[in-house]
Amino acid sequence: MDAFNYSILILVLPVVMFLILGLGGKYMKPVIAGTLGSLSLAVMAVLAYTTAYQYFFEVGKGADGVYQAINVFHFQWLRFTDTLHIDLGMYLDPISVMMLVVITTVSLMVHVYSLGYMKGEKGFQRYYAFLSLFSFAMLGLVVATNIFQMYIFWELVGVSSFLLISFYYVKPSAVAASKKAFIVTRFADFFFLVGILLLSYFTGTFDFATLTASNADICVSSTAGMSFLGMSVLSWAMLLIFMGGAGKSAMMPFHIWLPDAMEGPTPASALIHAATMVVAGVFLVARLFPIYHFGAPEILTVIAWVGAITALFAAVVACTQTDIKRVLAFSTISQIAFMLTSLGVSKFGDHEGLGYMAGMFHLFTHAFFKALLFLCAGAIIHAVHSNEMGDMGGLAKKLPITCITFGIAWLAIAGIYPFSGFFSKDEILAAAMEHNFPIYIILSVAAGLTAFYMTRLFLRIFFYEKKHYHHEPHEAGPSMAIPLIILAVFAFGAGFVPFSKFVTSDGVPYDAHINMQVAVTSVLISLVGIGIGFRLYFKKNDIPDKIASSISTFYKWAHNKFYFDELWLYVTRNIIFKRISATIAWFDKKFVDGFMDSLAYVTQAASSTIKNFQSGYIQQYALAYLLGALILVVGFGGWLIAFICK
């Protein structure tokens, strides 16, 4: 489609910028590198907006008013056989265009913000190079035309996340966190890969358009009648693919890497571990939604339950954390779980597909308010030089801009009308209530907890008690304040976007209405959460400690994140390493190596025996020659005599 020719620049620019900054960054002044990176992102953002405008308002709608998928750019990259080939390209449909807008916006804000936040850091240029690499990978992921291209960019995203978490590579905790993040997500990606292979083996294609065409016909028909351990092959494939998504999106039990990933620079956390990369799993499920719905509905139920449980679990843990970035990390896990749950309870088409729309909507609004929350947290950390809540308090007067923007994000995530989070969360709850009532209850509780822990965070930072600071905290420069204000506008207004007119499960726009019953209930629950938060944390008092000690066991469990890290460590160290790996290593050493060793030993022994023949003494050789000749003569002579005598 010629109209979108320019949109390939959205992919090309960041990779060019990565090469320029990565290779030539050393020879640039930091300011120039940063400005260059930010400028390229600004250009990309403009291009993404143009693409979105063109797609949604001019070209995207087919004659029947349905949003169609457009292959803007497409070529065969690796061709194995006629049917098996890996392509690269750009695939525009409502969700990928929406993601383009989200990623470029948040990334631009983070780029600009980092100009101030990372000022004077060692490796400033490297940081911008990695940000560009990440933007490239994430954009490539969302516009992937086929599942294999998605997988390639999926891994690239993982690598750039690894690089950014370990940006402060002299800090052992950062190095450990980056390794943890990489290994955990890589572990989950293994399942993703197996799922891809399974799916493409049966369908014979990687292409999204073919896979999801006409109600995922090809997937259902090609795997018909095959089952494994009582579950159909298609379900297995989709479950494995979801596990890959769960790894990236930090769903239970793969969530352990995300809180530790906060070791990276705060703006990078905002971009990667809050707004964009971690929603890759949600995007994946949304991208393959027709297959899930028509081919493996039971896996959708699994997704819904995993999401619901994770949402509640992460919300509970977030209430007990004291590191503000960790609170936000658990809040991210919880919100992403909301999105996945929403996809999980969704059906297909029109109002039935409300969950799909709501999940995407929440992804959209969450990206803005969570990026805002993280950038605010960055500003606060910048001001007080600490991540701990205990070192903060009474900052409202000292950091007014941060306080107001943080407040907007807080109300947005708590789901108060008319902030953006209200609209998307309301749709999610409505979808859950319609299709799965127990999940609706769980999500409502999680939403209440969300309101509570965000209130706690907000009040603990900005009110609570007056503190005496060594350095008087002050507002950071304009390069940090302006992104906050812009994102605050988005976080406030994103909810008014008539999302159901653009993104729906089947591409048909429709009018979504606010379900008053759900809306009122959810706002009430949020208000209760906020009220409790105010009672406990507005002024310094001892009620929170009393509550904590009255449920001390539970509090301890929640504070220690329900010992999931320890559980994983136990499983890996004591079961996998000690039992399985050690056994295999023993077998390898004794049998495989032993076989090879004995081969070598026999060879050595044989050669050291033979080598005595080759002494270098010519006389020995002559003797051997003589004996040989004699044997021949005697043998031949004997044979001759026997022959003659016969």
Next chain:
Amino acid sequence: MGRLEGRIINIMGDFITSFLSGPVPIEAYLAVSTIMFFAGVYGFLSRKNMLMVLVSVELMLNAADLNFVVFNRYLYPGQLEGFFFTLFAIGIAAAETAIAIAIIINIYRHVKSIYIDENITKMKN
């Protein structure tokens, strides 16, 4: 037993009388050359002195030369190939001996020994 002894003595007696009565038979020459040859072989295998080894080699060569001459003389009396062959062999043997002695002298200059033992390891590799 007496008869067998008598027969052996008779055979040996015939052999000796034929030796003494007529011209020297071919077997006598061959016996000498065989003894020479195996003396050479034995010397070649057992001697440690390089000069003695060389002498042994010469002994073997000369045994072969003797065979050539004898066969030519007895089997093909009218022809000369055997003699010529022998002359060539003697010439070549002389040249070869000269080279061998030159080598031995050089070895002696290096290691002060002409015995084939552990001292002469420099020619390895």
